[in-house]
Amino acid sequence: MTLQQGLAFGLIALTIGAFIWGRFRYDLVAAVALVAGLILGVVPAEAAFDGFKNDVTVIIACALIVSAAFARSGIVEAAMRRVLPLLKTERSQVPVLTGVVTLLSMATKNVGALAIxxxxxxxxARRTGSAPSRLLMPMAFGAMAGGMVTLVGTAxxxxxAQVRQEVVGQPFGMYDFAPVGLGLTAIALAFLAFGYRLLPRERHSAAVMNAALDENAYVTEVSAPDDWAPGSMTxxxxxxxxxxxxxxxALIRxxxxxxxxxxxVVVKAGDILLIAGEQQGLExxxxxxxxxxxxENRPIATESASEEIAVIEAVVGRNSPLQGQxxxxxxxxxxxxxxxxxxxxSGYELTQHLRTAKLASGDILLLQGAEQSLPTALKALDLLPLAEREVRLGSRRKRFLPAVVLAIAMILVGFGLVPVAVAFFGAAVVIVAMGGLKMREAYAALxxxxxxxxxxxxxVSGAIQQTGGSELIAGLLRHVFSGLPGVLAICGVMLASMAVTPFLNNAATVLIVAPIGA
Known part of the structure; x- marks a missing residue:
């Protein structure tokens, strides 16, 4: 073993130890490891930032943006609304919800599928009184299983795929993982269909969850559009x-x-309805x-064409001029x-016309305005913005755009017409350019x-290969497993990866182990 190989192995060992210790953020540990590699000379200065321009980083970033746009579109929720009333028991809820998230994770990143x-x-869970944990945990496992089927499903x-390209000159294709991934996914779904019974039945009661959500219930006014068909809805x-x-x-006519x-009572075109609900349900x-x-129909003036319209929540302060108005x-x-x-x-439901309702200290207002001018208005009105969370009510959505763009990108990659990085970068750009996602939301999705x-x-992981360390370990493995089937060597690498993954980020594990396995 040379000095450079020893330094590379020592750096990797210390990095793994820092990950397992968990005292510092994993991104900080990785950055420190990169700096240490540069100082030790095992990472060439000209290669220090290759990771930031690597196709892997580009694909993951773009997949996150596309997944966020898919979630923002609401197409899945709309498709599921006809099915949800039929899911009355956990026996039907778990397989259906887990199956859907598994399918989604094959097309989008598994984290994005779960967020959707x-x-x-x-x-x-709120409607049927089911324990949320008994629905969410199987969905998490289903998302991980589905992510194994396609190239972009998981990091x-x-x-x-990138390591394979460096070794043999050709990466894995979009669906090369499918033969193994589909089999493992089928086994996982079969187990999860009944394995959820092993989970605790109650963590938080549905009543407590409903009460917590009702505290943020909004009262708003909606109208039936002019093309509302007479007698079409009661x-x-x-x-x-x-x-x-x-x-x-209330109904105002x-x-x-x-x-x-x-x-x-039949709702007619032009009728105004006073409705109440949590903002996600209202949307x-x-x-x-x-x-x-x-x-929503009143136009918001912006200082420039690029300025975005924002929707925020704010509390009426004690000294707000809005009190009593x-x-x-x-x-x-x-x-x-x-x-x-x-x-x-809180504790009171408004039943009068919203424009005649008198505001009071502590009221939470849902406001829509130009992103740059909202802070000035809040300060002038003594309104206290709530902790930032995703508020979609009152913002526009392109329901089918992300799904269509994603489908085109996957078809192009599947037929080998364009590289994966190019296809997903193009998909992300098209979605944002056509209004499927705001620039602020795209950056937040990263x-x-x-x-x-x-x-x-x-x-850092490339240091092992560049110093000859990967060949050294491969030679040792060949010596240990000489005379034995090659599948045992593969099993050894798999077991080592599985042993380390609970303590490391799975992407970090692959970056460290993949060059050795190759």
Whole structure:
């Protein structure tokens, strides 16, 4: 063993030890390892940042953006709404939800697939009283299993494909993992169909979860569009489409308010409905029932064409001039150029016309406005912004765009017409350019720590190969397993990877072990 090989092995060993210790962030550990490799001379200076321009990093980043756009589109939730009422017991809920997330993870990144389906699973749990843990954990395992089927399903697949290209000159294709991945996925789904019974039945009761969500229930106004078919929908039919997530508080027609309208009342074009619900449920309800927010139609003035429209939540402060004023008197749109989309008041449900409701300290307002001017308006009105979370109500969605673009990208890759990195980079750019995802949302979708981890470890893991360390270990393995079937050597590498993975990020494990296995 040469000095350089010893330094490379020592660096890898210390890096693995730091990962297992868990005292520091894994992206910081990877960055420090890269700097140490440069100082020790096992990582050439000209190769230090190869990981940041590597196809692996590009593919993972673009796959995260495409997955976020897919989740943002709401196409899966819309397709599932007809199926959800049939899922009354855990026996049917677990296989269906796990199966759907498994299929999604084959096309999008497994983390993105799980993010798409988690709100659906929580909605099912709230409606049926099922324990959320008994739905979510099988879905997590299903997402991991489905990610093994295609190249872009999970980061390790992409990394292994890159290692193969460096060794034999050709990477794995989009569906080269399918023969093994499909078999493992089928076994996993068969086990999860009954294995969920081993999980605890109750972690948090449905009643507690519903109570927590109801604290953030908003009251807002929606209207039936002009093309609303006469007699096409009654109040009770609308309530059913809301699946218990939305309550109709009042119906306003020709300026007259009808509180708690009867179920047989027919909703006509131009009618205004006062509805209440948690913002995620409201958004799904609007999409299904083809209703529009009353105040969403007023245009928001922006300083430039590139400025985005944001929707935020803010609390009315003690010294806010809005206290005691009605929405009409406050004239938020005229004075500050912002729309009030909804109001949430703890322990009290608003039943009057939203524009006549008097605001009070502690009310939570759902506001829509230009991203750059919102902070100024909040300060002037003494409104306290809540901790930032994803608020989709009142924002536009391109339902079919991400699915169509993703399908085209996968077809192009499947037929070998374009490289994976080019296809997914193009897909991400097209989706953002056509409004399927805002630039802010695209940047937020990027998992910075994961990308830094991979980009920093690519040259570090390459140090073993560049110093001849991988050949040294391969020679030792050949000596140990000489005279034995080659499959035992493969099993040895697999067992080593499986032993380390619980303590390391799976992508980090592959980056370290793959050059040795190759």
């Amino acid at each position: 389906m988690m709100p659906v699973a929580l909605q099912v 390790p697949n992409i990394i292994v 109040v009770s039919a609308l309530m059913r489409s809301g699946e218990g997530e939305v309550r109709i508080m 020709n300026g007259r308010r009808r509180p708690n309208p009867r179920g047989n 799904a309800f609007l999409a299904t029932a083809r209703l529009k927010l009353v105040r 009605s929405v009409r008197q406050s004239d938020l749109y005229g004075q500050h150029g912002i729309n009030l989309l909804g109001v949430s008041r 998992d910075g720590p994961l990308l830094v981890l991979i980009a920093a470890l690519i040259p």
